Amino acid sequence: MKLTRRLTLGLAAALTLSMTVPAFAEGVLHVGAYPANPPWENKTAAGGFEGFEVDIVNEIAKRMGMTADIQGMDFKALFVASASRRVDMVISSLTITNDRLQSQAFTQPYAQGALGVGVRTGSGITSLDGLKGKIVGSVATSFPEKWLKDNKDKLGYAEYKSYDTTANMLTDLQNGRIDAVVNDIVGLRYAFTQMKGLTVGAEVITGEKFAMMMPKGSDKLEKVNQIISDMKTDGTMAKLYKKWMGVEPDAGSYTVTPMPVPTSAD
Numbered sequence: 001m002k003l004t005r006r007l008t009l010g011l012a013a014a015l016t017l018s019m020t021v022p023a024f025a026e027g028v029l030h031v032g033a034y035p036a037n038p039p040w041e042n043k044t045a046a047g048g049f050e051g052f053e054v055d056i057v058n059e060i061a062k063r064m065g066m067t068a069d070i071q072g073m074d075f076k077a078l079f080v081a082s083a084s085r086r087v088d089m090v091i092s093s094l095t096i097t098n099d100r101l102q103s104q105a106f107t108q109p110y111a112q113g114a115l116g117v118g119v120r121t122g123s124g125i126t127s128l129d130g131l132k133g134k135i136v137g138s139v140a141t142s143f144p145e146k147w148l149k150d151n152k153d154k155l156g157y158a159e160y161k162s163y164d165t166t167a168n169m170l171t172d173l174q175n176g177r178i179d180a181v182v183n184d185i186v187g188l189r190y191a192f193t194q195m196k197g198l199t200v201g202a203e204v205i206t207g208e209k210f211a212m213m214m215p216k217g218s219d220k221l222e223k224v225n226q227i228i229s230d231m232k233t234d235g236t237m238a239k240l241y242k243k244w245m246g247v248e249p250d251a252g253s254y255t256v257t258p259m260p261v262p263t264s265a266d
Contacts, residue, residue, distance in 0.1 A: 028069050029061040029220075032081045034092040035072030036166055038190050039244040041091055043072050052244035053091035056110065056228075057212070059236060063227050064220075074164060076141045079104070082215050089224065090213040093184050095143040098265045105218055106211045107225045108259035110237060113208030115144055116185030118173060118192070119201040125180055127202050132156040134179035137169050143208060144182040166191070174198060186245065209254060209265070221261060229258035 033054070035043035041051035049070045061068040070091075073081060078090045083103055095113060096106045119125040125134070133156065138144040140162040148160060161178055163169035170191060172178050181188075185203055192198045214221050231237040238256055241249045249255035 027066050029057070029064065029066045029089070030087045031057050031068050031070045032073050032078045032087040032090040032092075033070050034075045034078065037092055037184075037187055040093045040184075040187065041070075052111075052240055053093070053212075055240045055243070056231070056237070057089065057091055059231060059240075060224055060227050063230070064223065075139055076164070078213070079141070082213050085215045088214065088218070088220055093187065093210050094213050095208040096211050096262055096265045097143070097146075100213070101262070101264065103216060105214045105216045105221050106262055107214065107221070107228055108262060109209035109211045109254040110228060110232070111210040111241070112254050113143075113206060113210050114185045115147060115182055115204040115206055115208075116188040116200040117202040117204070118170070118181040118183060118188045118198055119179070120173065120176070121197050121199045123179065123201065125201040128155060128204070130201065131180055133158045135159045135161065135177075136180045136182060137161040137163055137172065137178045138182045139163050139166055139169060142183075143206075144184070147204075147206065148182055170195060170198065209262070211262070225261050232256050232258050 033041045033049060035041070035049070037051070039051055040053045041049055043049055054070065057068045057070070071087065075092065078092060081087045082090050093111075093113065096109060100106070117125065117128070117131070124130065136148060136157045137160065138148055145162060148155070152160070161172070166183065166187070169181050173181050174195060174197060180201065185200060188200055192200065212224070214224070228237070232255070238249050241255050
């Protein structure tokens, strides 16, 4: 029997769709993560992941009756993976911004961020004024990069360098190729316990809201957001925060306050 033209076209379309849309295994929550961002997430020598946000997604998957499969990616690739739905969610101390909300969705925040200025010990840079005339760096497409570029005239630095990885950025700082870096202060302080000769010279309170990024229109967003609220209410989130940050979260902070799915960064 000959296939009709309509059936032939239909089969071709189905084949094309099967090759372009990722086939997810049932019961698996696919998570993208930048693999060198402790204590938020970090790939271990054994090949697994550990960190504050890792524990959060594992708990979310457990409460959904699923298991989390975390895939390490370059920071820039995380946004592509979410937009193309190759992952269900992304973790990496991501800041909710209005620009990102145009093409991505975010859960409620569970931590408030601040930026740190990383410098070499003895550099004399102890405030933002110390960046004048200096070479500064941050990770490409990150919130710190945007903050540096938005405040270029005010800060008066001489040159900006963009990095694909935190490790390369901090190595250049340690070796004197750049004078300062700007990054998440929690991550910097953790890294500097492992790297000699580096310290945080200044702190910048930004009011960043750290959350999980998900594909826009994800059918899992509301469920995941409700689980995060439940984790805040039952004390799980505070327990994980204390485990990885070493201190109790402040009363009334994003870490303990249930919130709806954000529609803006405000």
